[in-house]
Amino acid sequence: MGGTIVEVSIAAKEFALxxxxxxxxxVTIEVEQTITTDRDGLMPFIWFTTDDSHALERALTDDDSVTDFHLIADFETDSLYQLKWNDQVNHLIRVLAEENGAVLAATGQDDSWHLRLLFADHDAVRRTSEYCEGQGIPLEIKNIQEFTRDSQTRFGLTKSQQRALQLAAIHGYYSVPREATADDLAEELNISHQALSERLRRAHGNLVDHVFLNRVGTPEVAETDSNEDVASE
Known part of the structure; x- marks a missing residue:
């Protein structure tokens, strides 16, 4: 068993910030990944992207979901803060921790949060969902997928997408001037020119989504190598 990844949305007013x-x-808000055994400490460090740090701290001071905050690092428009949450936020965090859930990614923007959560299995997902529903916690499930060694690598890439990107980089496909053509890479991978083009396009899209936009719920995330190859042939 490789675990189950669940992608959910929740209104910011029902959760945090x-x-x-x-x-x-x-402003864009992202959780800095940490490893902790403290149920109330699953989301202690938060990145804020904004060009007005003074307005940010005024907003944090007036935000009922935050009981205290400290600036850890400041890099122009990106600032890292350590936050302490109120009881409502800590309660939901404890709900996730109860089934040994882990927050893989979390982004807050506009009026909602988008979270990617990892659970041990589907039963843990079901119990968490049922508990949230019973407690009136509006957790909207967007996507559920199995997390296995063969399903995807980091940044939402499938194994074949990662292989194509690595091969392209090694052979100078991204060099200026270009040292390898798409036909060269396609021949190396034993696939058609069209299949390579679509594989690279999907890989580039996943990298942009996960590295720069930190999106969850995109169709490519749940895509397997076999599905991709069938669609490309």
Whole structure:
């Protein structure tokens, strides 16, 4: 068993930093990944992207979901803060931790949060979903997928997409001037020119989504190598 990944959305006002997101229309919030055994410490470090740090701290001061905050690092428009949450946020975090859930990615923007969660199995997902429903916690499930060694690598890439990108980089496909053509790569991978083109396009899209936009719920995330190859042939 490789675990189950669940992608969910939840209104910011029902979870965390609702006031901050509503006050600063252009702010983007991302969770800094940490390893912790503290149920109340699953989301202690948060990245904020905004060009007005003073407005951000005023918003955090007035945000009921935050009981305290400290600036850890400041890099122009990106700032890392350590936050302490109120009881409502800690309660939902404890719900996720109860089934040994892990937050793989979390992004807050506009009026909602998008989270990618990892659970041991489908039963843990079901129990968490049922508990949230019974407690009136509006957790909207967007996507469920198995997490196995063969399903995907980091950044949502399938094994074949990662292989294509590695081969392209090794042979100078991205060099200027280009040292290898798409036909060269297709021949090396023993696939058609069209299949290579689509594989690279999907890989580039997944990299942009996961590295720059940190999106969840995109169709390519759940795509397997076999499905991709069938679609490309």
């Amino acid at each position: 609702g006031h901050t997101l509503a006050t600063l229309e252009t």
